[in-house]
Amino acid sequence: MAKRPLDLDNPDQMSLLDYIQQSQELRPEESSEGSLNIHTRFCHALTNAISASDLSRWEIAGRMSHLLGTEISVHMINAWTSQSKESHRIPAEYIPAFGAATESREPLQLLSEVGGMFCLPGPEALRAEIQRYGEEERKARAEKRKRERFLKEMEGKAQ
Numbered sequence: 001m002a003k004r005p006l007d008l009d010n011p012d013q014m015s016l017l018d019y020i021q022q023s024q025e026l027r028p029e030e031s032s033e034g035s036l037n038i039h040t041r042f043c044h045a046l047t048n049a050i051s052a053s054d055l056s057r058w059e060i061a062g063r064m065s066h067l068l069g070t071e072i073s074v075h076m077i078n079a080w081t082s083q084s085k086e087s088h089r090i091p092a093e094y095i096p097a098f099g100a101a102t103e104s105r106e107p108l109q110l111l112s113e114v115g116g117m118f119c120l121p122g123p124e125a126l127r128a129e130i131q132r133y134g135e136e137e138r139k140a141r142a143e144k145r146k147r148e149r150f151l152k153e154m155e156g157k158a159q
Helices: 016-026 039-052 057-068 074-081 092-102 106-114 123-158
Strands: none
Touching: 039 074, 039 092, 039 106, 057 074, 057 092, 092 106
């Protein structure tokens, strides 16, 4: 199968520098009281990362415990994602382990964005994403071929 060359001149594709400039323009000039209180948004980011993961909260707690070398319980994760538990917040040093366990960068990206930074995944993370997309692509092509064969069989029997 021939590979299509990358379309680097796509007018709809925003360049990285344009994206950074746009994010700088969207940041408010003056901070108002409470503008950096992101508790609700951060709880949603943690919850979204858990929901998008194929793992249960128990499995995420186990992976985090392994990565951190300290016990993380499912009850701790439940408290961190609860908006009503103001005093239960995930420690900053646990966020990379949470991201690795859930395979999500959303919480860290939110913190970077609010802090006025721009966060990009490392080369290994990008390679892993590319590999995952390639596997999904191959599975989709295989499913498409199955359906095409089934359609030909159906059309052959109908005639």
